[in-house]
Structures are given as C-alpha cells and as structure tokens.
Amino acid sequence: MRLLFVKDFLDLIFPRNCELCTRALFDYEFCLCTICEGKLPITSYHLRATDNDLKDKLQGLTRVSRVLAFLKFTKNGKTQRLLHQLKYRNKPQVGYYLGKKYGQLLLKQDYSKSWDCIVPVPLHRMKLKRRGYNQSEEFAKGLAESLGIQIENILERIVATETQTKKSRLERMGNVEEVFQLKSSISVQNRNILLVDDVITTGATLCSSANVLLANGAKNVDLATIAAGGKI
Numbered sequence: 248m249r250l251l252f253v254k255d256f257l258d259l260i261f262p263r264n265c266e267l268c269t270r271a272l273f274d275y276e277f278c279l280c281t282i283c284e285g286k287l288p289i290t291s292y293h294l295r296a297t298d299n300d301l302k303d304k305l306q307g308l309t310r311v312s313r314v315l316a317f318l319k320f321t322k323n324g325k326t327q328r329l330l331h332q333l334k335y336r337n338k339p340q341v342g343y344y345l346g347k348k349y350g351q352l353l354l355k356q357d358y359s360k361s362w363d364c365i366v367p368v369p370l371h372r373m374k375l376k377r378r379g380y381n382q383s384e385e386f387a388k389g390l391a392e393s394l395g396i397q398i399e400n401i402l403e404r405i406v407a408t409e410t411q412t413k414k415s416r417l418e419r420m421g422n423v424e425e426v427f428q429l430k431s432s433i434s435v436q437n438r439n440i441l442l443v444d445d446v447i448t449t450g451a452t453l454c455s456s457a458n459v460l461l462a463n464g465a466k467n468v469d470l471a472t473i474a475a476g477g478k479i
C-alpha cells in the first residue's frame with residue numbers, strides 16, 4: 248500500500264508519457280502507448296536477412312552475412328521522431344525499448360542461437376562524455392535482454408592517424424577522421440557477432456567496424472540497426 252502511494256506520487260511529479268503521442272502511459276506500458284506501439288513501421292528484413300536491399304548496398308564493402316533493420320525510416324515519421332528522442336533528447340530508454348521489442352521479434356525467428364555476443368558500434372569517448380550514453384549500446388541492451396545474449400563493448404572509436412587514413416572507398420564514404428579498433432587483449436577469434444548501430448545510411452560506419460572484427464578473426468558478423476535509411 249505504502250509502495251503504491253510512493254509510485255502514484257512519483258507519477259504525479261514525473262509523469263510517464265508516450266514518446267510519440269504524449270498520452271499518459273498506463274502502468275503496464277513503457278515508452279510508447281499500446282496504440283503507437285501497434286503502429287510502429289516494422290520492416291520485414293528479419294524474414295530475408297541474407298538477401299535484401301541493405302545487404303546488396305554493402306556488397307563489396309564488407310562480408311557480413313545478414314543485415315537487419317527494425318523500422319522503416321520516413322522523413323518526419325515515427326522512426327525519425329523516436330531516433331531524435333534517443334539521440335538528442337536524453338532518452339536512452341527509447342533505445343532500450345526498441346531493442347527489447349526487436350529482440351522479441353528476432354527470438355520468434357530463432358535468431359538467438361546465431362550469436363555469441365552483441366557488440367554496439369562505439370561513440371568516440373568525447374562524444375560519449377557529452378551525450379552521457381551510447382544510443383547504440385542502449386539498443387543493444389534491449390536486444391541482449393530479449394535474446395539472452397551478452398553485450399561486449401570490445402570496439403573503440405579513435406581519431407585516425409595519418410597512416411590509418413589511406414583513403415579507401417569506405418573512408419571516402421564515411422567519417423574519415425575516425426576509425427575503429429579492437430580494444431587491446433580482446434580476442435574475437437571464431438566468434439559469431441551481432442554488430443548493432445542506431446541507423447544504417449551509407450553503411451560506412453557499420454562496414455568499417457564489421458571489417459575490424461572480421462580482420463581479427465571473427466567467424467561471422469551480422470548487422471542490426473534500429474532503422475534503415477534517412478538522416479536524423
């Protein structure tokens with residue numbers, strides 16, 4: 248009874264609202280109301296992960312096996328608004344929520360046996376300090392919980408030195424000043440990895456980080472993002 252009172256009191260001071268329509272949430276709802284959740288623009292990439300337009304787009308840039316994206320991206324649409332909340336409105340819970348939902352969907356398709364660990368694409372440490380969290384890691388946390396697979400933060404994003412910036416096709420496409428590397432004394436030998444990021448646009452960031460894992464002996468790398476296409 249006492250606990251219930253405290254909860255009601257907290258709800259009064261910090262009301263929980265749907266991140267899309269702002270309606271007050273019921274106790275059993277988290278992040279989105281049931282109506283908005285039912286209208287999420289879910290893709291069908293999980294049904295054809297080895298053969299889809301995202302995979303085609305990365306042809307010749309990396310040799311990942313499967314490419315997945317949870318939501319369709321449309322300008323000013325639901326996905327863009329959720330990503331905006333996640334990245335710029337200090338709402339890490341949006342990433343966790345979407346990861347959890349996507350994980351439940353992937354679990355139904357038997358994906359959980361595919362991976363030994365989930366690796367989020369890292370932010371540069373200065374950016375991480377500024378934002379306070381890595382949005383890709385928040386998405387990874389939700390996926391990890393639903394799929395029962397652990398997260399491993401084994402990549403780091405560093406400013407490229409001169410020798411690392413021999414401009415490859417990938418680097419010309421993406422962020423040339425920053426590159427990825429495996430943290431020291433980490434082994435990915437023979438591991439099946441799900442690499443996750445918030446959005447896939449050109450694919451440059453994901454390909455660069457996937458290639459680091461593959462070059463260090465990962466057996467297989469698959470990619471999953473919250474959304475495909477568009478800029479936030």
Ligand SMILES: [Zn+2]
Pocket residue numbers: 265266267268269270279280281282283284
């Ligand atoms: Zn809503």
